[in-house]
């Protein structure tokens with residue numbers, strides 16, 4: 001588990017996660033971590049891992065390392081959290097070097113993930129973008145849809161960003177109506193999952209359909225249909241919250 005307390009500046013070594021623009025270097029002992037008495041100068045402190053300080057460094061491209069998504073498919077939940085944190089914090093620091101209000105160079109505060117502008121005082125924190133992801137059900141059946149970006153034959157749950165000023169439950173109802181034209185009744189929270197591509201926080205819900213008639217928007221969604229638990233299409237990978245929503249429902253309605 002990542003302990004979320006940033007090591008002070010006089011801590012100069014410990015676990016190190018090495019990544020580049022496309023992947024993560026294999027580690028020595030803990031899958032993706034190596035131990036270094038002295039971190040490289042540009043290493044970014046993340047917290048503590050198994051009681052030892054942990055940092056991430058972004059290296060120049062060149063080495064072919066396993067892709068982030070391949071790592072997420074095999075890591076434990078705690079390791080995934082560490083990798084998601086490393087990805088989001090490094091992207092945020094790269095993209096917030098200047099103040100968005102006055103344009104001066106911003107500087108990183110050492111004790112928290114914050115970029116501070118000495119000129120106007122504006123402070124920037126890592127951006128997290130909340131999204132809803134929802135499995136629409138009708139009795140035992142599940143409504144799954146295809147995005148044009150999916151691999152052929154793949155179907156998944158519905159998802160979308162929460163808009164400014166919008167409540168989470170309202171976003172569930174709006175997205176389902178926009179994408180498949182279905183009214184939903186009861187909405188219940190399942191669980192959440194960080195999705196660091198680039199900074200989404202997926203909030204999973206079950207939504208009970210009030211009717212079965214589907215009307216797709218044809219843009220975000222190219223096909224949608226009801227599926228019985230016994231006859232499913234190709235589904236997203238097991239580590240995704242989408243798949244967990246589907247498997248949880250299948251388990252709950254299984255005929256014993």
Ligand SMILES: [Zn+2]
Nearest residue numbers: 099102117120
């Ligand atoms: Zn400023």
